[in-house]
Amino acid sequence: QWRGVIREYADRLPVTEATKVITLGEGGTPLVHAQKLSELTGSEVYLKVEGMNPTGSFKDRGMTMAMTAAVEAGAKAVVCASTGNTSASAAAYATAAGLKCAVLVPEGKISMGKLSQAIAHGATLLQVDGNFDNCLDIARKLGEAYPVFLVNSVNPARIQGQKTGAFEVVDTLGDAPDIHVLPVGNAGNISAYWKGYKEYSAPFETTNGTLPAVSTKTPVMWGFQAAGAAPFVAGHPITEPDTIATAIRIGNPASWETAVAARDESGGLIEAVTDDEILAAHRWLSAKEGVFVEPGSAAGVAGLIKKHAAGEVPSGKTIVITVTGHGLKDPQWALRTEDGSDVQPVKVPNDVVTVAAELGLE
Numbered sequence: 385q386w387r388g389v390i391r392e393y394a395d396r397l398p399v400t401e402a403t404k405v406i407t408l409g410e411g412g413t414p415l416v417h418a419q420k421l422s423e424l425t426g427s428e429v430y431l432k433v434e435g436m437n438p439t440g441s442f443k444d445r446g447m448t449m450a451m452t453a454a455v456e457a458g459a460k461a462v463v464c465a466s467t468g469n470t471s472a473s474a475a476a477y478a479t480a481a482g483l484k485c486a487v488l489v490p491e492g493k494i495s496m497g498k499l500s501q502a503i504a505h506g507a508t509l510l511q512v513d514g515n516f517d518n519c520l521d522i523a524r525k526l527g528e529a530y531p532v533f534l535v536n537s538v539n540p541a542r543i544q545g546q547k548t549g550a551f552e553v554v555d556t557l558g559d560a561p562d563i564h565v566l567p568v569g570n571a572g573n574i575s576a577y578w579k580g581y582k583e584y585s586a587p588f589e590t591t592n593g594t595l596p597a598v599s600t601k602t603p604v605m606w607g608f609q610a611a612g613a614a615p616f617v618a619g620h621p622i623t624e625p626d627t628i629a630t631a632i633r634i635g636n637p638a639s640w641e642t643a644v645a646a647r648d649e650s651g652g653l654i655e656a657v658t659d660d661e662i663l664a665a666h667r668w669l670s671a672k673e674g675v676f677v678e679p680g681s682a683a684g685v686a687g688l689i690k691k692h693a694a695g696e697v698p699s700g701k702t703i704v705i706t707v708t709g710h711g712l713k714d715p716q717w718a719l720r721t722e723d724g725s726d727v728q729p730v731k732v733p734n735d736v737v738t739v740a741a742e743l744g745l746e
């Protein structure tokens with residue numbers, strides 16, 4: 385029985401036997417072999433399907449640690465800024481911890497699925513007249529000046545929890561992949577994966593002894609941003625980020641330094657993909673691999689397809705792509721055809737013969 389991220393990796397996390405663990409069973413997500421992407425690239429491509437976490441995104445890995453830290457600090461209320469998934473996760477884990485939760489989201493730029501989760505869990509949700517970066521600025525000031533505990537990924541507990549994604553990849557594959565690909569927004573996740581891969585590839589000091597290295601190497605990190613919200617590509621913050629992938633509609637990443645370190649220390653890259661490429665990858669996953677993700681989650685897959693088209697994906701390698709959020713978070717995109725028109729439902733009479741004919745059955 386999977387016991388949640390903290391209990392499964394306690395000897396590599398800043399917790400003790402006495403820590404009261406707040407968990408909803410996060411982690412232990414599927415590593416799915418992507419048959420069609422493997423055929424396309426000539427490498428073995430796997431998808432780390434983080435939409436299978438309790439609130440439907442990778443944020444739960446970090447939130448179990450952040451909410452556990454909030455309880456340990458005696459907090460009564462937590463706050464976060466979010467493009468949606470962090471707020472959904474914070475609301476659920478705050479409920480599990482018995483804490484009040486305030487979430488700040490950019491007005492009109494949060495998907496219905498994520499909004500419904502924050503409301504369902506009773507969070508106080510404020511739609512700020514601004515973008516995510518404005519929300520994060522306010523949340524940080526609230527955490528500094530008021531008795532609320534900030535659970536955004538500027539809180540190191542979040543990065544500690546999210547590094548377990550890398551541990552699971554190595555534990556499943558038997559070693560680190562050659563390339564790890566993922567979307568980049570606020571850049572906490574690329575920073576966390578790099579931290580996890582580095583820790584797992586070397587002896588790890590703990591209070592009761594040294595843990596041996598688990599992997600023989602670290603992967604090259606490939607991050608992908610939406611072209612309209614690509615500060616790492618521009619080399620500076622973007623004041624008016626814009627993309628249909630609202631999850632990664634972020635112009636001033638909080639984890640700038642650690643993301644640049646992950647890119648450069650690993651010999652990797654952070655590049656951009658267009659909204660059309662993101663939507664094409666979103667459809668590729670649904671139609672060819674059987675995996676349903678929200679658009680922003682597909683940015684890594686869009687990047688791999690783009691790099692392959694440019695002849696820059698090596699064959700014969702092992703490649704892992706983290707797909708970060710479930711498709712149900714933003715189902716409108718699956719109900720729209722490639723030309724943007726709505727998918728029309730097919731209506732049939734209540735009659736098996738007509739239905740059989742409609743299905744082309746003899």
Ligand SMILES: Cc1ncc(COP(=O)(O)O)c(/C=C/C(=O)C(=O)O)c1O
Nearest residue numbers: 466467469470569570571572573708709
């Ligand atoms: C589906 C999905 N995919 C990728 C990202 C980018 O991860 P980071 O680069 O670690 O920010 C997010 C980020 C969401 C928020 O930042 C938020 O919820 O406030 C996401 O929801």
